[in-house]
Amino acid sequence: MEGRSLEDLFAGRGMDLNAMYLQMKERMEAEGLEYSLRTHTYNSRLAQELGKWADTQPGGEAIHDALYRAYFVDGVNVGDVEALLKVAAAVGLDVDAAREVLESRSFKASVDEDWNKSRQYGVTGVPTFVAGRQGVVGAQPYEALEQLLQEAGVERRN
Numbered sequence: 188m189e190g191r192s193l194e195d196l197f198a199g200r201g202m203d204l205n206a207m208y209l210q211m212k213e214r215m216e217a218e219g220l221e222y223s224l225r226t227h228t229y230n231s232r233l234a235q236e237l238g239k240w241a242d243t244q245p246g247g248e249a250i251h252d253a254l255y256r257a258y259f260v261d262g263v264n265v266g267d268v269e270a271l272l273k274v275a276a277a278v279g280l281d282v283d284a285a286r287e288v289l290e291s292r293s294f295k296a297s298v299d300e301d302w303n304k305s306r307q308y309g310v311t312g313v314p315t316f317v318a319g320r321q322g323v324v325g326a327q328p329y330e331a332l333e334q335l336l337q338e339a340g341v342e343r344r345n
Contacts, residue, residue, distance in 0.1 A: 190229040190264055214326050221260045231258070234265040235301075236294040241280060249278040 193204055208224055215222035234254050241247030253274050257263035263270050268289050275285040288294055308317055312324045316332055319339030323331055337343075 190227040190266065192227050193225065196228060211326060214328065215259075218329070221256070223260050223262060225259070225262050227262070227264075229258070229264045230266040232266070232298070233268065233271060233289055234258075235298045236292065237271050237275065237285060237289060239294040239297045239301075240285070240288040241275070241278075244280055244284075246279055250275065250280065253278045 197204060212222045212224075238250055238254060241250035254265060257270070257274050258265050263274070265271065265274075268286070271289060272282050272285055276282045305315070308315070308322060310317075310322070310324070314326065315322050315324045316327065316335060318335050318341060321335060321338060323335050
């Protein structure tokens, strides 16, 4: 999978890609997250399936941060099986088992269930945050997420 250039993806929409990048970078940095300039977007379906599998493995939750870093910091094509296997290896997951999961698509149905649930919630973009029966779409400042939780009746913990 070659991916798609962001320039092509947003062509004709009158969007300033550099301004979008700077706004996102500012939000990420405010939360202590690295964020690099990307030129392409890639189909993340296989990465989602790998993540679902990893969640069933001891220590597998580490793959989520590693996939974030690979995609949003290092610009890795997360639709490429070999690239995904490198990420799995980097967090100590069994590479042969990971390859089997990706080649057999054994977690496809599980990710399909997640996608179906997302459609039921009316999700139109990522990230989407849902609390109660309300949600907000896109990277949001902390205050917006705090308000979402308050409106859903979640009590603040210390």
